[in-house]
Amino acid sequence: MNYWLLKSEPDVWSLDQQMHSGIKGSMWDGVRNYQAANNLRKMKKGDMCFFYHSNIGKEIVGIVKVIKEAYPDPTDKSKKFVAIQVRFDRKLEYPVTLESIKKTKELKDLPLIKQSRLSVMPIDTKHWKIILNMSRIVK
DNA sequence: GCCAACGTTGGC
DNA sequence: GCCAACGTTGGC
Numbered sequence: 091m092n093y094w095l096l097k098s099e100p101d102v103w104s105l106d107q108q109m110h111s112g113i114k115g116s117m118w119d120g121v122r123n124y125q126a127a128n129n130l131r132k133m134k135k136g137d138m139c140f141f142y143h144s145n146i147g148k149e150i151v152g153i154v155k156v157i158k159e160a161y162p163d164p165t166d167k168s169k170k171f172v173a174i175q176v177r178f179d180r181k182l183e184y185p186v187t188l189e190s191i192k193k194t195k196e197l198k199d200l201p202l203i204k205q206s207r208l209s210v211m212p213i214d215t216k217h218w219k220i221i222l223n224m225s226r227i228v229k
Numbered sequence: 230g231c232c233a234a235c236g237t238t239g240g241c
Numbered sequence: 242g243c244c245a246a247c248g249t250t251g252g253c
Contacts, residue, residue: 233251235248
């Protein structure tokens with residue numbers, strides 16, 4: 091299984107909205123960047139993704155699961171980009187903020203920090219575990 | 230609100 | 242194919 095991070099502005103699409111989309115999940119569409127789209131194409135059913143709120147909050151707030159692999163994004167007229175389907179898995183006990191990620195030296199090389207504009211990125215198992223542990227600790 | 234970083238577009 | 246101009250994202 092692979093791990094990923096998906097970024098969304100919470101006033102456009104938030105984890106709460108994802109939660110209310112229920113068991114059938116929802117489409118993760120609108121990606122218009124080749125690098126991000128290539129990451130979407132690599133996702134397999136069952137992969138887990140951190141859900142990060144950009145701009146407002148700037149923190150990882152939960153986890154969603156990939157339930158359908160890449161297919162043509164119906165919102166993309168050019169037919170170049172893909173969407174996936176994800177389902178709410180859970181909220182983190184404590185959100186992991188960008189600030190605390192920056193302060194953690196093992197996470198210095200996360201694309202979240204180095205490539206702040208990338209909206210879909212891979213996370214190694216090692217880093218996934220570190221972030222999960224951070225989400226169990228009150229800051 | 231500003232601006233750095235980065236991606237895309239279009240003229241040449 | 243290069244690069245200037247422009248647009249977008251996202252942190253601060």
